Amino acid sequence: MSDDIQLKSHYELAIVGCGPAGMSAALNAKIRNKDFILLGGDFCSPKLAKAPHVDNYLGFSNITGEELRQNFLKHLEDMEIPIVPLKILNVYPGPPFTLMGANESFTADAVILATGVSPTKLLPGETELLGRGVGYCATCDGPLYKGKKVAIISYSKEGEGEANYMAEICSEVIYIPFYKDVGHLDPRIIQKKGRLKEITGGMKVEKLVLDNEEIPVDGLFILRETLPAEQIVPGLEMDKGAILVNRDLATNIPGLYAAGDCIGQPYQLNKAVGEGGIASLSAIKFIDEMKK
Numbered sequence: 525m526s527d528d529i530q531l532k533s534h535y536e537l538a539i540v541g542c543g544p545a546g547m548s549a550a551l552n553a554k555i556r557n558k559d560f561i562l563l564g565g566d567f568c569s570p571k572l573a574k575a576p577h578v579d580n581y582l583g584f585s586n587i588t589g590e591e592l593r594q595n596f597l598k599h600l601e602d603m604e605i606p607i608v609p610l611k612i613l614n615v616y617p618g619p620p621f622t623l624m625g626a627n628e629s630f631t632a633d634a635v636i637l638a639t640g641v642s643p644t645k646l647l648p649g650e651t652e653l654l655g656r657g658v659g660y661c662a663t664c665d666g667p668l669y670k671g672k673k674v675a676i677i678s679y680s681k682e683g684e685g686e687a688n689y690m691a692e693i694c695s696e697v698i699y700i701p702f703y704k705d706v707g708h709l710d711p712r713i714i715q716k717k718g719r720l721k722e723i724t725g726g727m728k729v730e731k732l733v734l735d736n737e738e739i740p741v742d743g744l745f746i747l748r749e750t751l752p753a754e755q756i757v758p759g760l761e762m763d764k765g766a767i768l769v770n771r772d773l774a775t776n777i778p779g780l781y782a783a784g785d786c787i788g789q790p791y792q793l794n795k796a797v798g799e800g801g802i803a804s805l806s807a808i809k810f811i812d813e814m815k816k
């Protein structure tokens with residue numbers, strides 16, 4: 525992973541997600557000599573790494589997900605394709621599209637979403653209270669919660685940095701981790717465990733309800749590996765939780781394509797890799813036609 529890459533203000537193509545679908549899209553963009561950026565989480569991809577044994581990927585008869593992941597990363601390295609470890613929080617339609625991380629933004633003529641799917645369902649109350657005290661990036665909204673009480677639900681270590689930052693400014697920070705081996709947390713942070721039931725509130729969030737207690741909060745942040753696609757892109761058409769695409773893997777927004785698990789089942793590597801390639805070729809065609 526490349527930590528030291530300077531973001532440019534504009535790219536022809538932005539690929540959001542560095543799993544098999546995103547990596548495959550990047551490969552095609554490189555071969556077609558496009559000016560593109562491949563963006564991912566800290567680890568590409570946790571799902572692939574977890575596959576204990578893959579026996580349905582053509583050409584590799586006896587391989588683990590982690591071995592395949594290393595092969596994919598090596599292929600990108602050989603092709604000199606860096607992965608920029610930046611989580612994209614919002615994509616505002618264009619072209620040019622505006623892509624926003626927690627502290628950075630840039631534009632792109634076309635975008636491919638390859639963000640995978642979250643293994644966790646949205647909580648009851650989450651969609652209704654989103655933007656009313658419920659959010660997906662604690663550090664982005666931090667200043668709004670100065671001197672207030674917040675809870676952070678995190679599915680990966682990435683949440684620890686956000687919680688430590690909030691501990692500097694909030695009166696109380698509750699941290700509810702859903703992963704093993706919690707690392708360094710500011711001693712002011714209170715850790716809790718419990719099964720998530722719902723989020724309650726009216727005009728603003730009021731409580732996070734666990735199976736074993738109710739926690740009154742001013743703000744609540746849910747840090748999943750993958751954000752709901754319709755929250756990333758306003759106006760994105762979905763169908764039963766999957767991004768709606770046509771045969772070219774174009775979404776309802778011109779210039780925006782999607783590939784892999786995020787466009788629906790079956791959740792398989794060969795499908796993700798194939799779709800990454802198709803989405804890339806479609807996006808390249810869009811970019812080339814736009815320039816004519």
Ligand SMILES: Cc1cc2nc3c(=O)[nH]c(=O)nc-3n(C[C@H](O)[C@H](O)[C@H](O)COP(=O)(O)OP(=O)(O)OC[C@H]3O[C@@H](n4cnc5c(N)ncnc54)[C@H](O)[C@@H]3O)c2cc1C
Nearest residue numbers: 541542543544545564565569575612640784785791792793
């Ligand atoms: C335990 C397990 C075993 C499996 N075994 C098999 C198997 O044997 N055979 C098979 O075919 N499939 C298997 N699969 C399924 C396979 O792993 C998935 O279908 C495949 O990984 C999907 O690829 P993807 O690129 O669509 O998404 P993912 O692999 O989920 O990758 C998405 C990537 O996008 C990143 N991302 C998400 N949101 C953002 C954002 N907003 N900004 C930046 N980056 C973002 C994530 O960090 C992640 O790295 C298995 C899955 C699991 C969990």
